[in-house]
Amino acid sequence: MNDGAGAMRFALLGSGSKGNALVVEYAGTRVLIDCGFSAREIVRRLARLDLVPADIDAVVITHEHDDHWRGVSRFSRAHGVPVWLTPGTLAARRASELAAIELYSPHEPFAIGDIELFPYPVPHDAREPAQLVVGNGDKRLGVLADIGHATPHVREMIDGCDGLVLECNHEPQLLAAGPYPAYLKARVAGRLGHLSNAQAAELLAGIDASALQQLVVAHISESNNRPELAQAALAGALSCTADWVHVANQSEGLSWRTLVNR
Incomplete structure (x- = not known):
């Protein structure tokens, strides 16, 4: 449950060259941004936040580097979680084992449940990397790495x-x-x-x-x-x-x- 009526909150499962994942929650929708740990480790780290895989509505991948991608195929398949990614990221990875694939453009906003996502392209040595501003119609969280x-x-x-x-x-x-x-x-x-x-x-x-x-x-x-x-x-x-x-x-x-x- 959120720490305030109508509030958006976020937490990082871990961040660095060995793995990255961030969860954003608002009004019953929870989105995992990147999945750079093993699927088992993602589950363990979600538990520290009192979450289970069934709480995650979608995974949004920013780019294909292993520290952002590592566990996404197994996590998606094991728990039936759809994965959003750019066409370039899809082309850079064999994504056939994902439970469901949704494409997003780094130039166009989209929504997952109650959460709004505003992607933007960034200069990084990946195929079609993006970063995100996440919103709820009132507050905005900027995510900028890589x-x-x-x-x-x-x-x-x-x-x-x-x-x-x-x-x-x-x-x-x-x-x-x-x-x-x-x-x-x-x-x-x-x-x-x-x-x-x-x-x-x-x-x-x-x-x-x-x-x-x-x-x-x-x-x-x-x-x-x-x-x-x-x-x-x-x-x-x-x-x-x-x-x-x-x-x-x-x-x-x-x-x-x-x-x-x-």
Whole structure:
């Protein structure tokens, strides 16, 4: 049950290079965004949120990379959950084992039950990647990870959101000195890779954040970043205290956060 009448809430099952999944709930509809853990692990992590697979109305996949796709075929098939994905993502994956396939365009909004989804294209090294703004007709949650650089359209889409899940993947100095091979360092830091702390902070500083109730650091690298660095960067952009910025980690994710109606 939601933490307030008519409120939308969200939680992250986990976030990082080893797996990503996020659940949004509003008025009896629950959507899982990405399914980057094994099906068994998805079920285990849903249970931490007092959910079971039958509670999930649909899975929306943002792109085909394994840390967003890993468990979706088995989860969909085992529990009869339809999967929404872009035509490019479908072309990049053998999706014949999904329970049901629904296509969405990264340029057109769509709805699943009571939840509205506004996808938008992002620069990332996948076939047809998208990220999402999720709404209930009143509040808006921006989800933005797996993006190499912020385009004007990306800024426009997340402007004025009430909640924001924002990638802070790496700290450039830690990435440069870290264990990744040179080609992978170049990919991560490239224009089709992932946002650094400074890039995320610059993006945040350039949008209207006056309505922001919840801010979550996502897709943080365990090898090339530290949570306190990401928190400090985003807090600096908002002139708030670092402890106001939540961090979704790989193992525990982040428990329910509610976007309240004011």
